[in-house]
Amino acid sequence: MSVIARFAPSPTGKLHVGNVRTALLNWLYVREQGGEFILRIDDTDLDRSTREYEEGIQTDLSWLGLNWDRSFNQSHKFEIYDAAADKLRKMGLLYACYDTPEELDRQRKLLSLQKKPPVYDRSALELTDAQKKAYEEEGRKPHWRFKLSGDIVSWTDMVRGEQSIQTASLSDPVLIRGDGSYLYTLPSVVDDIDAKITHVIRGEDHVTNSGAQIEIFRALSDHLPTFAHTPLLVGKDGKGLSKRLGSLSIQQLREDGLEPMAVNSLLAKIGTSDPVEIRDNLAQLSSEFSFDKIGRAPARFDEDELNLLNAKLLHETEYAEVKDRLEALGVGGGEDFWNLIRANISKLGDAASWSVMAFAPMAGQIEPEDAEYCALAADALPDKVTDETWSTWTAFLKETTGRKGKGLFMPLRLALTGRARGPEMNKMLAVLGAEKARARLKGLRA
Ligand code: GLU
Numbered sequence: 001m002s003v004i005a006r007f008a009p010s011p012t013g014k015l016h017v018g019n020v021r022t023a024l025l026n027w028l029y030v031r032e033q034g035g036e037f038i039l040r041i042d043d044t045d046l047d048r049s050t051r052e053y054e055e056g057i058q059t060d061l062s063w064l065g066l067n068w069d070r071s072f073n074q075s076h077k078f079e080i081y082d083a084a085a086d087k088l089r090k091m092g093l094l095y096a097c098y099d100t101p102e103e104l105d106r107q108r109k110l111l112s113l114q115k116k117p118p119v120y121d122r123s124a125l126e127l128t129d130a131q132k133k134a135y136e137e138e139g140r141k142p143h144w145r146f147k148l149s150g151d152i153v154s155w156t157d158m159v160r161g162e163q164s165i166q167t168a169s170l171s172d173p174v175l176i177r178g179d180g181s182y183l184y185t186l187p188s189v190v191d192d193i194d195a196k197i198t199h200v201i202r203g204e205d206h207v208t209n210s211g212a213q214i215e216i217f218r219a220l221s222d223h224l225p226t227f228a229h230t231p232l233l234v235g236k237d238g239k240g241l242s243k244r245l246g247s248l249s250i251q252q253l254r255e256d257g258l259e260p261m262a263v264n265s266l267l268a269k270i271g272t273s274d275p276v277e278i279r280d281n282l283a284q285l286s287s288e289f290s291f292d293k294i295g296r297a298p299a300r301f302d303e304d305e306l307n308l309l310n311a312k313l314l315h316e317t318e319y320a321e322v323k324d325r326l327e328a329l330g331v332g333g334g335e336d337f338w339n340l341i342r343a344n345i346s347k348l349g350d351a352a353s354w355s356v357m358a359f360a361p362m363a364g365q366i367e368p369e370d371a372e373y374c375a376l377a378a379d380a381l382p383d384k385v386t387d388e389t390w391s392t393w394t395a396f397l398k399e400t401t402g403r404k405g406k407g408l409f410m411p412l413r414l415a416l417t418g419r420a421r422g423p424e425m426n427k428m429l430a431v432l433g434a435e436k437a438r439a440r441l442k443g444l445r446a
Pocket of ligand 1: 007008009010042184188200201202206
């Protein structure tokens with residue numbers, strides 16, 4: 001049996017690191033197993049779903065390299081949901097309820113006063129046809145609930161192990177709203193049956209849903225996928241990410257200049273028994289993926305760790321892989337310049353400021369007490385500068401001035417680059433060339 005899994009976002013907002021982790025885990029498992037990865041757009045909520053968010057989801061997944069084998073929209077499939085709802089009605093498993101939100105609220109408050117769990121009392125099951133007719137004549141539109149068995153539903157979860165949900169402790173879930181629109185629960189099951197999904201891999205906020213959904217699967221077909229519910233992401237402080245998800249959208253990370261493989265590496269490894277390390281391709285992450293490695297504790301998402309992974313990735317990135325993007329950033333100097341600066345950047349965009357420093361006119365930074373020393377250094381610089389020049393030149397300056405260590409090197413670095421830290425100076429000097437270096441050492445813009 002070949003694996004078929006799906007990522008099922010609702011296009012009612014931007015993808016953030018939390019839901020992309022679910023997409024990634026699905027993708028890694030499918031690719032490791034040689035199966036099929038489906039992108040299902042859960043757009044049954046026609047008021048809140050937008051085409052723009054849907055396109056955003058596609059852009060984000062493509063940017064991360066999480067390609068899908070096929071994709072479909074739930075909004076094109078209302079017929080099969082209607083058929084499934086009819087089937088459940090005929091089986092006596094989907095019943096009409098006429099309670100208003102206010103009435104339901106009152107019921108819940110009453111239960112809470114009696115210290116009882118807020119479980120729907122199923123009074124709608126007792127309604128006679130005449131009572132239903134009276135409600136309808138009043139203008140009330142029914143919403144529809146699925147009748148849970150009241151039994152214990154059990155499954156073996158690929159992350160959580162043996163799971164049991166006591167359905168008697170749950171309210172019968174509403175599957176269809178009063179306006180006829182579907183909540184997520186039924187369409188998801190119908191599509192998982194229709195697409196022959198073998199594995200439902202999603203966040204553990206869906207564990208309770210799974211109890212009800214398994215009963216719907218059983219009512220509608222013989223097909224039941226295997227479930228894997230992964231712990232949710234938290235911040236490095238251990239707190240939930242919900243308040244910060246705006247700044248943790250994939251679009252934002254992309255705009256901040258992060259590399260997709262830094263995002264993928266972090267999201268694939270946190271919360272697992274593997275060390276968090278950078279990988280430069282998804283195939284490797286996929287070959288290392290296993291549900292057995294996913295722990296039960298929440299996975300900590302730390303932006304600092306993401307930035308470190310990003311830097312590490314860039315430090316090892318070959319010129320050919322970033323050539324086009326460097327050109328788009330206006331970074332000149334070709335492969336040699338990239339190899340010179342890459343260890344000094346943490347985002348690709350940082351390359352631009354090194355390029356400006358090296359190739360655009362700039363006056364170096366010269367402290368008054370170093371002006372004389374720098375002028376001397378300028379005069380001592382040979383006309384032809386190579387990678388070797390720095391060591392002979394500074395050896396000469398050391399001997400002539402008696403300066404050493406920081407006092408010897410730092411004024412030169414500041415005068416030549418304007419910064420106290422940066423690429424290796426022997427190479428930097430060669431990139432600048434004698435003329436530019438001399439001018440900057442004399443405090444001129446060059
Ligand atoms: N649209 C649902 C969600 O985003 C899908 C959940 C599922 O994977 O079944 O929560």
